[in-house]
Amino acid sequence: MTIKDIARLSGYSVSTVSRVLNKHPDVNPKTREKVLAVIKEQGFAPNDNAKLLKMQAQSSVAVLVKGSQNPLFADILERSQSLFQQNGEASYVAYLDEDADEVQHAARLMELRHPKGFLFLGGDLEHFKDSFSQLSTPSVLLTNDARALGFPNLSSFTTDDASAAAQVIDSLTEHGHRSIGVIGGSLALHQVSYRRIRGVQQAMEQHGLCFDLDRCYEPCRYSMEEGYQATMRLLKRNGALSAIFALGDVIALGALRAICDRRLRVPEDISLVGYDGIAAAKYSIPRLSTVCQNTEALAARGVSALLQQIRLGAAPLHETIPFELRLSESIGTPRC
Amino acid sequence: MTIKDIARLSGYSVSTVSRVLNKHPDVNPKTREKVLAVIKEQGFAPNDNAKLLKMQAQSSVAVLVKGSQNPLFADILERSQSLFQQNGEASYVAYLDEDADEVQHAARLMELRHPKGFLFLGGDLEHFKDSFSQLSTPSVLLTNDARALGFPNLSSFTTDDASAAAQVIDSLTEHGHRSIGVIGGSLALHQVSYRRIRGVQQAMEQHGLCFDLDRCYEPCRYSMEEGYQATMRLLKRNGALSAIFALGDVIALGALRAICDRRLRVPEDISLVGYDGIAAAKYSIPRLSTVCQNTEALAARGVSALLQQIRLGAAPLHETIPFELRLSESIGTPRC
C-alpha cells in the first residue's frame, strides 16, 4: 500500500494525495475529504524512509545523553522530550558512555540521520574543541559552558559550577570544617568537575585553608559504586577529613554507605554534601545537603534556544542558570 | 557527499562502491582497497534513509518504557539497546507515564513510523486485552505475562512474581514475622502488582496468618515520594506491623525514609523488603533485602525473541525468568 495506490483508488494524482497527507492548505475540501476517506479505509500510512530521503532527512532532533544512569540527566531528558513534543519536534535519544566522545558520535549521527539539531546532555569541552567545527548543525550543550569556544552554532546553559562549589565550601567552613575532601569527576581541564574543583580551591584559599589535591581529592565516575570506592580510598589515605564534598548526588549516596561501612557516622563524624539535587537526595538517611541544579530551567532554556537556532537561525546563547544550595541533615559540626 | 561522489572520486561505478560498502565478497581486493581509501578520506557514510527505502526495510524497533524514572527499566533498556545495536537494528525509545496506555501509543507509533517491532518495558494486560489485536507487528512484553491472551505476535518474559512474593513472605515468617504490610502498585487485576499480592496472600494463608488487604495493603506508584507517603499512611493505620514488603525498590527506599521519620528503625523495629534489585538497593542504610529480577536475561530473551519474530516469523514465546531473593541487612526478627 503506497501513495500510488491511494491515488489510484481515490481517482486523484499522487501529488494531490501527498498534499492531503501533509496538510497543505491548497487542496479542495471535497478532494481532501475523499482522499482522506480512502486513506482511512486502507489504513494507509506513508513510508517514513521515502519521506525522509526526499526531504533530505531533517527528521528530528537528536539528544545525546552522557551516562545513562545519571538521574540528573534522566530528569532533564524527560522535561526536554515533553517540550520537544509540545513544539511538534520528534526527538531521538542516544545514550553514550560517560567517557564516550559525544561530538564524534554526533558527527556519525549526522551522516546517518541528518538530525536538524543536537541537544547534548553533558559533554566534555575537549571533545567540542577538537571536533565540533565539523558540525554545522544547530546545537545546545547543557551543564557545561561552551562560551569560550565561540562556535556560531553552539549554545550552552550551565549552572555556575565554580560559584556553587565555593558556596558549599563556605557553608562547610561556617560549620567549622577545615579539613575537607572532594570526590568525583576528574581533573581534566574541560570537564565540569574541574570547574567545581577550581571553585573549591579558590574558596579554601579565601578561608586560609589548604586544599591539597593529592591528599584531599579522589576522582571517580558518576555512580554509587564508584562513589563508594572513591570514598574508601580517600578515607584510607586521609583520616583527618571532617567533611566530604561529592561532585554528584549518586556519588554522594555511595559515599554515605562507604562512610557507614567505615563505622563512621554522617554528620556526627563526617559531613557530606552532594551536587545535582536528584530526588533520591531527599530520601537518604540522613537527607543529603546538595547543590540543586534547576533541571526545569536547563531543559526549558536549552530546548527553546535550540528551536530558535533551528527555526530562526538565531545566534547562540550562553547562560548561567541559578542553582540553590539545599542544606539538610548531612551537614554537622566537626567533632573537636 | 553521496555514493555517486565516491564513485567519481575513485573511478569506479556506483554499483561497485555499493558492493564495497556492503562487504560483498565479489569485489577485487585492490578495487575494494582503493574505494575504501576514498571513503575514509572523505569521511563518507551512506544515507540510511535511501538504504532503508531501497531495502524495503522498516525503520527500526520501537521500545516503549512505562515510567521513565524506574531504574529497573533503565537497566533493561540499556541492555536492550546495546543488544539491538549488536544485531544491527536501530531502536527508538518512547517514555510513557506509568498510567499511560502503552498499546494505544504503539498504535499511534505504527501509523507514524512503521516500526518493525515493539518492545514493551512494563505494561498493563488490560490495555493489551482491549486493543492489542489491532497491532500485527511482532511484539514482546517484558515484566508481565501475556500468555493467557494468546496473541500470535506477542511474546512475554517475566519474573515469576507470585512465587517471588511468596518466597519473601516465607523468609519473613521464618524470621518470626506474623504481621506483614505490603505497599506499591494497585489491586487492578492485570497489573504485575496484583500477581505479587496474590503470592503474598497465598503464602500468608499457608502459614496460617491473616492478610487483610484493608489493614495491610497500601497502593502507590513506583517512586520514592509515593513510597514514602504510602508507608506513612500504612503505619498510621496499622501500628502492629513488624515488616513491610514494598513491591518495588524505589518504593522501598521511600519507605525506609518514612519509617525513619516515624522514629522507628529498620530492621530493629520494622523489617523491609523490596522488589527489583536495582543498584541503589545495595547502598541504602541498611542495605535492602530484595527480589532481584534478572534484567540481563529479561533483555536478552526479549530482544532475541523479538528478532526471531521479526526475521523468521517465529511463534511467540512466553517464559518465566528466574529471580534471586537477596537477603540483606533490612530484615531482622520482630521485637517481642
Added chain:
DNA sequence: CTGAAAGCGCTTACAG
C-alpha cells in the same frame, strides 16, 4: 486547485 515529472541516495538483478 491539480497533475506530470524529476529526483532524493541507495541496492540489485542483469548483462558482460
Added chain:
DNA sequence: CTGAAAGCGCTTACAG
C-alpha cells in the same frame, strides 16, 4: 569482477 539502469515511495517546483 564490474557497470548501466531500474526502481524503492515519497515531495515539490513547474505548468496549467
